[in-house]
Amino acid sequence: MDQPIGVIDSGVGGLTVARELMRQLPKEEIIYLGDTIRCPYGPRPESEIVQFTLEMVDFLIKKQIKLLVIACNTATAFTLDLLKEKLDIPVIGVIQPGARAAIKVTKTKRVAVIGTEGTIKSQAYPKALKQISSKLSVSDLACPAFVSLVESGNYSEEKIKKVVHESLAPLKSQQGLDTLILGCTHYPIIADQIQAEMGSQVQIISSGAETAREVSTILSYQQLGYKGDRFPTHRFYTTGDPDLFKQIANQWMDDPVDSVKNVVIDQTKNK
Amino acid sequence: MDQPIGVIDSGVGGLTVARELMRQLPKEEIIYLGDTIRCPYGPRPESEIVQFTLEMVDFLIKKQIKLLVIACNTATAFTLDLLKEKLDIPVIGVIQPGARAAIKVTKTKRVAVIGTEGTIKSQAYPKALKQISSKLSVSDLACPAFVSLVESGNYSEEKIKKVVHESLAPLKSQQGLDTLILGCTHYPIIADQIQAEMGSQVQIISSGAETAREVSTILSYQQLGYKGDRFPTHRFYTTGDPDLFKQIANQWMDDPVDSVKNVVIDQTKNK
Numbered sequence: 163m164d165q166p167i168g169v170i171d172s173g174v175g176g177l178t179v180a181r182e183l184m185r186q187l188p189k190e191e192i193i194y195l196g197d198t199i200r201c202p203y204g205p206r207p208e209s210e211i212v213q214f215t216l217e218m219v220d221f222l223i224k225k226q227i228k229l230l231v232i233a234c235n236t237a238t239a240f241t242l243d244l245l246k247e248k249l250d251i252p253v254i255g256v257i258q259p260g261a262r263a264a265i266k267v268t269k270t271k272r273v274a275v276i277g278t279e280g281t282i283k284s285q286a287y288p289k290a291l292k293q294i295s296s297k298l299s300v301s302d303l304a305c306p307a308f309v310s311l312v313e314s315g316n317y318s319e320e321k322i323k324k325v326v327h328e329s330l331a332p333l334k335s336q337q338g339l340d341t342l343i344l345g346c347t348h349y350p351i352i353a354d355q356i357q358a359e360m361g362s363q364v365q366i367i368s369s370g371a372e373t374a375r376e377v378s379t380i381l382s383y384q385q386l387g388y389k390g391d392r393f394p395t396h397r398f399y400t401t402g403d404p405d406l407f408k409q410i411a412n413q414w415m416d417d418p419v420d421s422v423k424n425v426v427i428d429q430t431k432n433k
Numbered sequence: 434m435d436q437p438i439g440v441i442d443s444g445v446g447g448l449t450v451a452r453e454l455m456r457q458l459p460k461e462e463i464i465y466l467g468d469t470i471r472c473p474y475g476p477r478p479e480s481e482i483v484q485f486t487l488e489m490v491d492f493l494i495k496k497q498i499k500l501l502v503i504a505c506n507t508a509t510a511f512t513l514d515l516l517k518e519k520l521d522i523p524v525i526g527v528i529q530p531g532a533r534a535a536i537k538v539t540k541t542k543r544v545a546v547i548g549t550e551g552t553i554k555s556q557a558y559p560k561a562l563k564q565i566s567s568k569l570s571v572s573d574l575a576c577p578a579f580v581s582l583v584e585s586g587n588y589s590e591e592k593i594k595k596v597v598h599e600s601l602a603p604l605k606s607q608q609g610l611d612t613l614i615l616g617c618t619h620y621p622i623i624a625d626q627i628q629a630e631m632g633s634q635v636q637i638i639s640s641g642a643e644t645a646r647e648v649s650t651i652l653s654y655q656q657l658g659y660k661g662d663r664f665p666t667h668r669f670y671t672t673g674d675p676d677l678f679k680q681i682a683n684q685w686m687d688d689p690v691d692s693v694k695n696v697v698i699d700q701t702k703n704k
Contacts, residue, residue: 262650
């Protein structure tokens with residue numbers, strides 16, 4: 163099937179998921195929509211998160227996507243079940259893939275999750291982990307400093323090291339911890355520094371890479387994968403400033419991002 | 434859903450897949466059937482492999498399984514598409530999960546596969562890898578000595594090291610190789626020795642662990658997972674000697690295997 167895969171995020175964080183989709187599924191075309199103007203979703207009430215996400219989904223459904231990826235932890239926590247029910251295409255969030263990958267790799271059964279305050283407060287990861295395996299010990303930690311550090315794009319190696327060291331201190335004292343889930347799509351950008359801080363005995367799970375893997379599984383299971391050979395041109399949309407989006411995209415993505423379009427999806431503005 | 438997951442294999446090799454299913458999905462009940470008396474399937478003609486596999490599937494379908502795992506590389510190569518079409522439950526083989534995991538982890542895009550002569554001759558892994566990503570360089574190697582080494586159960590650490598060293602020599606000269614798929618369900622038993630021989634720059638992918646991960650994905654996607662909490666009792670069947678099967682199972686599995694039953698599934702014998 164030559165229809166595109168749709169990816170939605172509250173902003174630029176989901177680009178790490180899109181990057182993994184492009185790397186693991188190089189024949190698939192991606193349409194990305196980042197709601198940058200209303201970012202972050204984390205501190206907003208549930209009703210707004212649901213409404214904003216539905217507006218993004220409407221935009222992509224009109225582009226005839228064959229599968230939807232919710233590349234935002236907050237939006238996944240609040241809208242995955244609703245969207246799975248509402249849409250007749252497969253819908254994949256970022257939480258369960260990270261949880262499953264952690265269960266696969268942990269030997270000590272001691273897993274930790276880091277994320278934004280919203281994601282940690284939602285307890286979405288501990289719930290997903292325990293639903294599959296009640297034998298796990300799960301700890302979590304909000305690392306609110308990481309997102310602005312990554313998005314600023316303007317940080318020294320020394321500054322990152324300091325922030326990572328201070329933020330992760332509460333996890334380092336935990337005996338037997340062998341698996342750490344990066345429960346925020348921004349964090350893979352500083353994965354190397356997080357790995358260095360935690361030490362080689364801790365395996366780092368990137369939700370983005372694991373989500374791309376599961377998209378591959380579901381495309382194959384549902385026989386929705388592109389069958390031929392091609393080098394697709396991806397499309398990027400943002401509700402915010404396209405130049406700023408493009409600048410960050412070109413820092414993060416493996417291939418150059420040439421075209422980013424601004425769109426208005428806020429339905430109150432369409433009236 | 435409290436129905437069991439069915440696992441079929443030509444013999445004992447698939448126990449490494451069952452072990453991973455039990456570890457990653459501890460609430461799910463497993464029914465395992467090993468066709469030990471007609472093992473190995475590798476050298477048999479396709480028509481026999483298909484017929485024997487269908488006989489195994491018939492046996493498990495009568496036990497009302499909710500999902501079928503073909504935990505045998507040869508049987509996957511020859512019957513996955515057929516069984517997916519024939520059955521109205523999800524069917525998962527061991528080849529695609531290993532391929533997808535390799536694509537996820539490789540950075541150099543140079544992947545190798547080792548397996549039995551039958552699996553390597555079928556080219557099932559290179560085909561699965563290239564279908565998803567034509568950018569990969571894939572090499573493969575038959576390691577016929579590994580299965581008897583593992584099944585004998587009677588090997589010294591030194592002997593394993595020697596056989597592994599000699600068998601893998603052709604792969605060690607390959608520049609840039611960073612990912613090795615264990616394309617035979619017996620090989621995870623000697624994964625540590627394979628890792629030591631290949632060096633830490635090569636990531637080892639166990640098809641069994643990756644298959645269990647994908648079973649978890651599909652159970653969740655199809656809402657077939659067991660919802661409550663339980664410690665299920667698994668059931669093991671073999672067409673061969675139950676005592677021999679039990680002996681190997683107790684060497685390989687994490688939890689003790691108490692009960693193994695002999696069954697006759699060969700339809701010519703039922704007449």
